[in-house]
Ligand code: ADP
């Protein structure tokens with residue numbers, strides 16, 4: 001059996017060193033195997049030949065058979081074009097070229113029969129086809145008469161005449177060389193049970209499908225395989241870890257939890273909160289180490305769930321900690337939790353970078369004796385000097401600021417790894433969460449506490465400042481506070497900072513009687529905190545800021561969020577920012593300010609924001625608009641998103657199905673030794689080797 005991975009692409013007929021270098025550089029295709037796995041992005045049905053008289057202006061691509069009756073040059077300058085009058089006995093269309101005129105006139109002959117393929121468009125009372133594909137009738141092979149594959153190419157490739165057609169020809173040559181089956185990459189059992197096409201057939205049909213049905217089968221097989229190995233990889237790691245680490249068992253719900261629930265909780269839990277607490281309770285009682293992702297929109301009450309989970313740890317003689325991404329957030333959590341636990345005689349401490357000297361020593365000491373039961377803090381918590389008597393649960397707030405590595409460091413804080421609860425307000429579509437955090441179970445709080453008024457979102461063009469300021473003025477007169485946020489993106493940092501400064505000046509001028517504060521990432525932390533504090537205390541009525549306020553700040557009195565240059569933010573970021581308001585009982589507003597001219601994508605984003613407050617709907621839309629690679633939180637997660645054929649946004653159902661298949665394999669063969677799975681483990685090993693990111697998942 002031959003191995004295409006060891007065959008250099010430059011030795012393929014029709015490639016050569018120059019094209020090989022291009023393929024190499026532009027598409028990272030090095031071996032014949034790489035080329036074979038470069039799949040078309042679409043197919044066009046070339047199985048039918050139309051008559052010119054049938055053209056009705058609504059057709060996408062069509063194919064005609066006829067002859068060129070004559071050539072004509074028309075237009076001047078950029079309008080200069082070559083026209084070929086093409087007839088088939090039922091009518092005439094014009095074939096038009098704006099470039100390569102010499103080449104075309106040299107190549108195609110009048111009164112010879114051709115098959116022409118392209119997109120017809122009406123022009124001056126006739127149809128024309130710009131830059132058509134033309135084949136001599138005798139040249140047509142069956143493949144070009146069925147579904148024709150289209151391959152993505154880059155600008156540089158096109159300049160080197162390496163277009164989709166050229167790749168198609170290389171692929172034909174390559175498949176001619178595949179005279180015997182390639183090494184199968186799924187086990188016979190899986191192929192049979194799930195009715196999957198054999199690998200070699202699938203690869204043939206993905207490039208040159210004999211018909212639509214075979215194409216569908218080929219796509220299904222290849223998507224199945226791709227998603228299957230992603231899941232097998234994650235689940236296999238999770239299994240290994242489970243076998244290595246047992247979790248602490250929190251066997252009971254005790255006095256602390258019950259006292260809190262009965263007499264300290266100022267409101268009823270929402271049903272969603274109750275459900276999630278049950279899920280957590282089941283995990284921590286199971287003997288397995290919990291790794292749970294808690295998703296819930298901003299304001300859905302995650303912090304309370306976290307606190308009550310920590311109380312379960314305390315009831316079983318363990319300590320708990322909560323780690324937040326910023327000092328301000330850690331402070332807020334500390335205040336909130338102290339307030340909730342008032343009178344319960346539980347020692348809660350705050351540890352951040354600014355806690356120093358004697359105070360710090362006392363906390364570290366208290367952690368070792370077990371006197372400190374709950375520790376709240378920032379990254380300072382995972383420093384080597386911080387050690388616990390018995391850490392049973394670690395809660396991580398706003399997960400996307402912490403990488404996998406930091407999660408892992410928590411494990412060294414205790415004899416066994418503590419249970420881990422990760423909270424995030426960036427709703428991640430379920431399908432994506434599964435791919436990202438295969439070893440994390442997911443809980444969702446999909447319900448807001450009662451009495452919240454939905455935030456009203458308005459899109460406004462930036463030439464209507466007067467009316468915007470009038471609205472702000474009204475809110476301030478009602479005693480409310482206002483955020484005004486500007487984008488700050490690395491590469492244009494200087495301009496962005498200038499925008500913030502100018503915005504600040506403008507606001508100060510428009511609201512001379514109001515205290516205005518200003519916060520941006522270039523400030524020293526102490527100065528930033530001081531400015532934030534002015535807003536939190538209510539002294540400053542307006543805060544002009546960059547996105548530093550994005551995460552978690554809680555000022556219930558703030559009722560308006562103005563987002564300047566809203567076109568420059570992604571959907572999830574807009575949603576995060578909007579979540580800063582609407583925390584009190586008053587009606588809140590989010591105003592998205594943009595310029596007048598907007599790209600199609602941007603308009604869609606803004607429409608979605610105006611239409612819905614549902615974080616999951618927004619996340620799904622974001623995934624569809626941007627693709628998963630750009631989604632917040634995916635960069636640090638260590639998962640490669642170079643899926644070749646499956647699409648997480650569209651193939652969610654298949655992903656879930658395949659995950660079950662992978663789970664069964666891992667459950668039945670936890671050590672990876674069963675002979676019937678040999679192919680699977682071998683293939684997984686090979687993939688881990690070539691895909692660096694895969695090995696990093698923990
Ligand atoms: P999150 O962390 O999910 O953004 P928080 O935990 O900060 O949300 O909760 C937002 C606000 O709602 C807090 O003031 C909290 O005390 C309050 N809250 C939480 N759960 C409930 C509930 N079940 N009923 C009423 N208010 C709640």
Ligand code: MG
Nearest residue numbers: 299302303552
């Ligand atoms: Mg929160």
